Amino acid sequence: MSSSSRIDALLEPVTVRGVKFPNRVIMSPMTRGASPNGVPSPEVAAYYRRRAEGGVGAIFTESVFIEDKGTMGKFDLEGGEDLKIGWPVMFGDAPLEGWRRVVDEVHAAGGLIFPQLMHLGIQRTPAKGQAWSDIHISSPSGIWGTPEQIAGLDEEKAKALNCPEKAMTEDEIRAVINAFAEAAANAKSVGFDGIALHGGHGYLIDNFMREETNLRTDDWGGDHVGRMRFAVEVVRAVRTAIGDDTLISFRFSQWTHHDVDAMLTKTPEELQDILQLLADAGVDIFEASARDFRDPVYEGSPLNISAWTRKLVDRPVVMVGGTGVRRERHESALKPPQVVDNVDEIMERFAAGEFDFLAIGRALLNDPNWLQRARTGEPFLDFNPACLKMGYVE
Known part of the structure; x- marks a missing residue:
């Protein structure tokens, strides 16, 4: 790549735990x-390869299920002959x-690739043809959210999602931790360069971290520190499974999918x-996820x-949310965003030391060559709404 663009600083290689990122x-x-x-197709492999060919240094894949009865949802594996997604x-x-094919394709294009391992937790929904009453929902306390949030659900959903008597047992918790470790070991065995753990957005790890969904009074709950035990045990188990030579990245967020105004932490001290x-448990990189990187967090600070x-x-930090696109705070994630050129502001924040890595989502979904356009100054493409549809791997 040329060294005469406004994103030069982001194009320099960097090494974390012995892994050299091209940029x-x-x-x-x-x-x-x-x-x-559950099988990534050749088309999925080609989809990821195109982004690596577009210059992205590392790819963090779409969320990938670990093996547990509470992980399936509307994209269930048992959809019958008409299952297209x-x-x-x-x-x-x-x-x-x-996945081995995906990894090989990305490596052939010069990129790194991490799988984002996740468990749906309270965000699980029925698969095609299922009733809410027929699905297993893994939840620290059997609670979906605050009383106000629960009141906004229809009766069938509320009954399934708000069942304190179905709080996870000790055995279920341990089984899920082990499943994260086994999935991480599987990922390493097929050549992934590191492991990304989804600890945000209202999924299971996040459910344990939040006071509105974790009301436990045993060793898996308590104050903001006590509620971290599940996340910490997952990281430790993954670290043991993959050894000291493999990276672990951890995504977290203040917001959740069903409450964009939620606050995981109320103060910088809690966040620290x-x-x-x-x-301390073994995380190498933190993905700090915001709906928009312009959003401040705590009152009195920009x-x-x-x-x-x-x-x-x-630890190195990834800035997540809003690169190349813009949407209103409470707009649906399925609504096509506005394409914007906010590269200069991003580079000002990088120069100010606000992040180490930049995550690009919808802009890359829309255009595999977005990074090349940012480098050369070419106009960005108009947003194609089709790319937000499930099954789209262009």
């Missing part, structure tokens, strides 16, 4: 639902061979506490969540 740009995870029966998994011979616990993270913990 500081990461493709952010975005659900595609294009893996029937599916959520990928990180267990079983066929899915792992599919949880970040340090995760760093800093966003990535800037606070970088200030409070000695």
